[in-house]
Amino acid sequence: MSDCIFCKIVAGELPSEEVASTNGTYAFRDINPGAPTHVLVVPRQHIADASVIRPEHAEMVTEMVQLAQRVAESEGVAERGYRLVLNVGEDAQNSVPHLHLHLLGGRRLGWPPG
Numbered sequence: 001m002s003d004c005i006f007c008k009i010v011a012g013e014l015p016s017e018e019v020a021s022t023n024g025t026y027a028f029r030d031i032n033p034g035a036p037t038h039v040l041v042v043p044r045q046h047i048a049d050a051s052v053i054r055p056e057h058a059e060m061v062t063e064m065v066q067l068a069q070r071v072a073e074s075e076g077v078a079e080r081g082y083r084l085v086l087n088v089g090e091d092a093q094n095s096v097p098h099l100h101l102h103l104l105g106g107r108r109l110g111w112p113p114g
């Protein structure tokens with residue numbers, strides 16, 4: 001998708017702070033962190049959001065979650081815990097229409113989220 005900012009980040013056409021990556025996924029720091037650790041994990045392939053995930057995306061989704069597990073370890077939040085979030089649509093305030101898993105940690109997170 002030529003006008004998608006996360007596609008541009010994955011392609012290196014926009015700057016980002018890389019945290020980790022795999023063949024199919026890329027993890028980078030959120031520009032406006034909501035916690036001491038706030039990393040976004042995206043598939044390199046464009047897909048809009050979690051509402052369009054189907055069985056054929058199983059490998060990609062597993063790769064995203066496994067990269068998040070690795071990042072949680074490398075960021076030092078795996079032991080105390082972290083939150084993985086997929087926002088879908090307006091009420092969830094989804095702002096970038098390219099699937100991304102938020103990894104939040106490094107402090108006690110409120111529940112339910114505001």
Ligand code: AMP
Nearest residue numbers: 005016029030031032087093094095096
């Ligand atoms: P969401 O509200 O779930 O769509 O989350 C989008 C996230 O992307 C927000 O937390 C933003 O701070 C973050 N974001 C937007 N643009 C950039 C960027 N250029 N680099 C890193 N994070 C970004």
